[in-house]
Each structure stands twice: as structure tokens, then as C-alpha cells.
Amino acid sequence: MAAANQYRFGRHTEKLCEIEGQMSLYDFFNEAEAVHAETPSPDEPPIETITYKRKKPARKRETDLASLPVKVITHELSEEQLHEIFGDKWKVLPDEVYKRLSFQPAQYIVQEHHIKVYAGTDNQTIVRADRPNDLLRNSIATPSLVAGIMNSKYVNAVPLYRHEQELKRNGIVLSRQVMANWVIQCSERYLAVMYDWLHEQLYSYHVLQADETPDKRKEQRQLLVKPLVEDFFTWLKENNSLISDKTKTGKGFSYCLNQEQYLRYFLEDGEVPMDNNAALFARYFYPHLLRRTA
Numbered sequence: 001m002a003a004a005n006q007y008r009f010g011r012h013t014e015k016l017c018e019i020e021g022q023m024s025l026y027d028f029f030n031e032a033e034a035v036h037a038e039t040p041s042p043d044e045p046p047i048e049t050i051t052y053k054r055k056k057p058a059r060k061r062e063t064d065l066a067s068l069p070v071k072v073i074t075h076e077l078s079e080e081q082l083h084e085i086f087g088d089k090w091k092v093l094p095d096e097v098y099k100r101l102s103f104q105p106a107q108y109i110v111q112e113h114h115i116k117v118y119a120g121t122d123n124q125t126i127v128r129a130d131r132p133n134d135l136l137r138n139s140i141a142t143p144s145l146v147a148g149i150m151n152s153k154y155v156n157a158v159p160l161y162r163h164e165q166e167l168k169r170n171g172i173v174l175s176r177q178v179m180a181n182w183v184i185q186c187s188e189r190y191l192a193v194m195y196d197w198l199h200e201q202l203y204s205y206h207v208l209q210a211d212e213t214p215d216k217r218k219e220q221r222q223l224l225v226k227p228l229v230e231d232f233f234t235w236l237k238e239n240n241s242l243i244s245d246k247t248k249t250g251k252g253f254s255y256c257l258n259q260e261q262y263l264r265y266f267l268e269d270g271e272v273p274m275d276n277n278a279a280l281f282a283r284y285f286y287p288h289l290l291r292r293t294a
Contacts, residue, residue, distance in 0.1 A: 065099060108172060111142065141182050149179050150186075207271040214270030221267050225274075229267060233260055 074095075082090055116129040135141050152158045160176035167174050202208060236253055243250040256263065266272040 061099070065101065068101075106148070106170075108170060136182065136185055139182070141186075146182050146186050150183060153183070207269070207273075216270070218268070218270030221270070221274075226267050229264060233257075 077085075113131070115131050118127045118129075119125065135143055135146065149160075149163060152163050153160060160179050163179065164174065164176045233256070236256055240253050240257065243253055245251065245254055266274050
């Protein structure tokens with residue numbers, strides 16, 4: 001059975017070079033199964049009942065729920081029940097309180113705008129109340145709706161066709177072509193300005209994606225990596241004449257030698273990354289790039 005499961009669900013393709021501290025593609029898609037296998041029955045924090053006798057300090061559950069809105073649901077006995085139990089002699093003590101977390105599905109509301117129209121008694125002058133600007137002319141799109149679509153696609157990695165299906169389940173007919181058009185138009189009309197500004201800001205920085213220890217990194221590179229780089233380029237120069245420049249190996253030799261000045265640059269600047277792992281991460285792991293079907 002184990003062998004059959006391995007054949008059916010195991011890895012079959014050549015594994016990409018894994019980056020330390022990052023998930024492989026296999027682990028990315030099977031994260032839930034992997035976590036469940038490690039801890040099949042995780043213990044929830046114990047339910048605490050707070051009564052009038054003592055006040056317990058806030059625990060992890062209280063901390064986790066502290067930032068969420070609270071809807072108070074009161075459970076009480078009727079006057080008739082209280083009289084039946086106590087007669088006329090009873091008093092109210094502090095409530096016992098416990099909490100549960102509920103989920104409210106997304107709610108779609110039609111905004112029906114009514115523009116008031118006014119006319120003078122002479123019926124010659126007609127005035128209308130101010131109408132708010134539309135996000136897109138003659139479109140039912142609203143900022144909250146388009147923002148939700150963008151968040152679903154680019155943050156939660158949900159393709160537009162799946163969003164279309166979800167809308168249908170809520171009784172809303174909205175094609176992915178229309179949603180794609182909204183995303184493009186709003187991006188060009190409203191987000192392009194921010195994109196251009198961020199682009200300029202990025203060009204103003206010396207390097208990107210650096211941490212806070214460039215001096216220490218430079219010291220380590222000079223001590224440990226520079227001798228290896230020196231040996232590498234020495235070996236290239238000694239063997240370059242032995243390799244035809246028409247082969248892929250020869251082209252690789254030529255590229256390295258022609259770019260030697262730039263390939264050595266990371267040794268002198270601790271802020272410059274040694275590799276392009278960030279680009280590899282975006283290419284292979286970033287969810288909305290993996291799911292290109294829209």
C-alpha cells in the first residue's frame with residue numbers, strides 16, 4: 001500500500017534546485033498534508049470559563065481574538081423561569097463568558113444611487129445633487145469590488161475563472177473577461193502613478209534586497225569566497241584556448257571572462273547579493289505566477 005501511494009502521490013519529476021529556508025514545489029502544494037502528518041491531532045488551548053469569583057489573565061486565545069470585532073450573544077432566563085426557581089428573591093451576578101469564532105461569507109450589496117432633482121416653482125430651473133465620480137464610466141464596478149478581485153487574484157492566488165465560479169454560486173453573473181478588463185483599466189488609470197513613483201524610488205537605491213549586515217558579509221566574502229573566485233578565473237583563462245567558442249561550454253567561458261569585472265563586484269560590496277535566488281523564488285514559487293490560467 002505504501003509503495004502504491006508513493007507511486008500515485010509521490011514526486012515523479014526532476015526536482016528543482018532547492019533554496020535553503022524555502023519550500024520546494026512539492027512541499028508548497030502539499031503543505032497541509034505535511035503539517036497534518038507531523039501533528040495529526042493538535043491540542044487547542046483549553047476553554048476558560050470566567051466567572052465572578054476570579055479574573056484569569058489573558059491567555060493566547062484571548063490575545064489572538066483581541067483585534068477582532070465582537071458580537072455579544074446573551075443567554076438568559078425569562079422572568080417566569082426565574083420566579084419559578086427563586087420566587088421573588090433573586091439577583092443578577094456577573095455573566096459567565098466564553099468565546100467562539102464564526103465566519104461570515106463575503107456579502108455583495110447592490111448600491112442603488114438616487115440623485116435628487118430639484119426645480120424652482122417657475123419650473124424653469126432644474127438642479128441635481130452632486131453625483132460621485134464612477135470608478136469606471138458606465139460600469140457597475142466599485143472600488144471595494146475591484147479591490148476584492150485584485151486581492152483574490154494577486155494576494156490569494158485565485159485565478160479569475162475560479163472567482164467567476166464563486167460569484168455564480170452567490171447568484172452573480174460576472175465573467176472573467178469583464179473582471180480582467182476592470183483589473184487592467186484600474187491598474188493603468190489608478191495604480192500606474194504609484195508604480196511609476198515606486199520605480200523611481202527603486203532606482204534611487206544603491207542595491208535592493210539587502211539585509212543589515214553588509215560589512216560583515218563583505219569581510220566573510222573577502223576571507224572565504226575571494227580565493228575561490230580567483231581560482232575560478234585563473235582556471236578559465238588557462239583552459240579558454242582549449243575550448244571551442246562555438247560550443248555552449250566555450251560560450252560560457254567567454255561570457256564569464258567578458259563579465260569578470262561585474263561578476264567580481266559582489267566581493268567589494270557587501271550589499272550586493274551573490275545570486276539571483278529572489279528571482280528564482282518569484283519564478284517558481286510565487287503563487288499567482290504558478291497559476292497563470294485566468
